[in-house]
Amino acid sequence: MSEDYVEWDVHATNDALTPRVEYDDPLSQFSESESRYYSPYVVAAAQNTPPLPPIIPSSSPILDSMDSLPTSTTPPTPTTKLPFVPPKSKPVELGKIEAAPMDIAISDPQKHQDATQGAFITYLVTTNTQVEHFHSSTPRPVRRRYQDFVWLHTTLSLEYPACIIPPLPEKHRLEYIKGDRFSSEFIQRRQLSLQWFLDRIARHPSLQKSQCTRIFLESNDFKNDKRAQVLNIPHTTSIIDSISDTLVNAFAKLKKPDERFEDMKDQISKLEDNLNTVEKLYYRINKRQLDLQNDYTSFANSIQGLSALETNITNSLHQFAETSKAYSKAMKDMTDVEEMQFLNEIHELLAYCHAAKDVLKARDQKQLDFEELSVYLHQTVQLRDRTQYPGRKYNDRGMAAGGLYISDYVTDKLNEVRGVNMERARREKLGKLELRVKELQDEVTKANDDSNAFSNQVIKEFEVFQKTKMLELKQGLLAYADCHIKFFEKGTEIWEKVLPVLESMDGIKGDGPTDNN
Structure with a gap:
């Protein structure tokens, strides 16, 4: 048997077509019997129609409309040979790819004034790395403003659509922005968030090797280099972009959802719920700490007022009041550190979850594109077959069922009345449909390959997401514990400093009467 053909046998049982050669998908969650893909035009070819190259996806969810074939009323041809079009690319092999050591530090924020752009803040970015394509393991420190970080995020999103691109600070939840954008508190918060952004890129095995990342971290002519890099990013379009909204519907559901990615969505949703719960509980704790700070301050003021009445222990009471105020300030400092390191990290993790869900939605859209294109191909093949054999009616599975379509009959009669050359019109229409079918076959194969490659990359991305999540949770909890330990030590x-003052009060005699008994 020629390598370019797949031989199909027709069994008496259920009149189903079964390929002798099966194609296994190592990533499919379906059984072996479900992994055999049938195309409607393959069935039509078994009904003595001219051979047509079928699309046999290497691995993809099976459409509901193609899972099984109904019984045909016409006896099928015993054996039909059809040319086989192999997939254009193989699925990416899954494996653990570790990121090369990379350390990026952001420091020294400075305010600049420009006549055209106004005021802005720049940060000093210093890099140490072992990534090969960097010109040096210790590139010269560069200064970058916030808009440069936006450029890096945008270009990485275009270059790696299947990667979970770390979100930028203040671009996801604006309610966390506090104060003027040039205030020291705001700059400190933004610097810390930008540091998390670059740390996530440094830990990513693909993003750290991007030319966009290299240009951002070491280019001395950043303005021109970034413009040239954007032009080098390919922008591809396919037939799926030209199909009407009736075909590609953003609200359409997958016919065969992949359990692996559904499980990923569930894990991320549960993580979001837990992080939101932690955030709400922290706000409750924070409110109680704020109330306690105010109570200590009020307590100190009351002691201060008492010292004015007790003139013999005024100094001792004054020192005790100052100690209470110092303790209240230490508690406020602890709360500020909590908000800066722990609470902000919770917010960044929530934004990271949103970015991961966006990638999973994009993966679903890739699969949906394949499914919708396959249905569109099925409909086009049916129209071509009705045009080629006007005396035969095909059912919804593409099989001959006898009779005529009433729409085709009415159209033919109207054309006859208008004096249209029916044979010529049929040949022209058939030629256009043949070209359309061939184009759609190529697009279905390409959409299938794109969907497989995208899915494989998303699986790797989820592994990176899990590692990053665990590391950042550990860092956040350690920061929370450290600030509390430092608070209690302080x-x-x-309070130990005021103990000698309080103990000395035992020897102080009051002005009032004493008991001589």
């Missing part, structure tokens, strides 16, 4: 030191 609180102990504060």
Whole structure:
């Protein structure tokens, strides 16, 4: 048997077509019997129609309309040979790819004033790395403003659509922005968030090797280099972009959802729910700490007022009041560190979850594109077959069922009345449909390959997401524990200083009457 043909046998049982050669998908969650893909035009070819190259996806969810074939009323041809079009690309092999060591530090924020652009802040970015394509393992420090970070995020999103691109700070939840954008608190928060952004890129095995990343981290002519890099990013379009909204519907559902990616969505949703719960509980704790700070301040003011009445222990009471104020300030400092390091990290993790869900939605859209294109191809093949054999009616599975379509009959009669050359019109229409079918066959194969490659990359991305999530959760909890430990150590030191003053009060005699008994 020629390598360019696949021989199909027709069994008496269920009149189903079964290929002798099966194609296994190592990533498919379906059984072996479900992994055999049938195309409607393959069935039509078994009904003595001219051979047509079938599309046999290497691995993709099976459409509901193609899972099984109904019983045909016309006896099928015993054996039909059809040319086989192999997939254009193989699925990407899954494997653990570790990121090369890379350390990026952001420091020294400076305010600049420009006559045209106004005021803006730049940050000093220093890199140490072992990524091969960098010109040096210790590139010269560069200064970047926030808009440069936006450029890096945008270009990485275009270059790696299947990657989870770390989100930028303040671009996801604006309610976290506090104060003027040139205030020290705002700059400190933004610097810390930008540091998390670059740390995630540094830990990503693909993003750290991007030319966009290299240009951002070491280019001394950043303005011209970034313009040239954007021009080098390919922008591809396919037939799926030209199909009407009736075919590609953003609200359409997948016919065969992949359980692996559905499980990923569930895990991310549960993580989001837990992070939102932690955030709500932290706000409750933070409110109680704020109330406690105010109570200590009020307590200190009351002691201060008492010292004015007790003139013999005024100094001792004054020192105790100052100690209470110092303790309240230490508690405020602890709360500020919590918000800066722990709470902000919770917000960044939530934004990271949103970015991961966006990638999963894009993967679903890739699969949906394949499914919708396959249905569109099925409909086009049916129209071609009705045009080629006007005396035969095909059912919804592409099989001959006898009779005529009433729409085709009415159209033919109207054309006859108008004096249209029916044979010539049929040949022209058939030629256009043949070209359309061939184009759609190529697009279905391409959409299938794109969907497989995208899915493989998303699986790797989820592994990176899990590692990053665990590392950042550990860092956030350690920061939370450290700031509390430092607070209690400082609180102990504060109160120990006032103990000698309080103990000395035992020897102080008051002005009032004493008991001589």
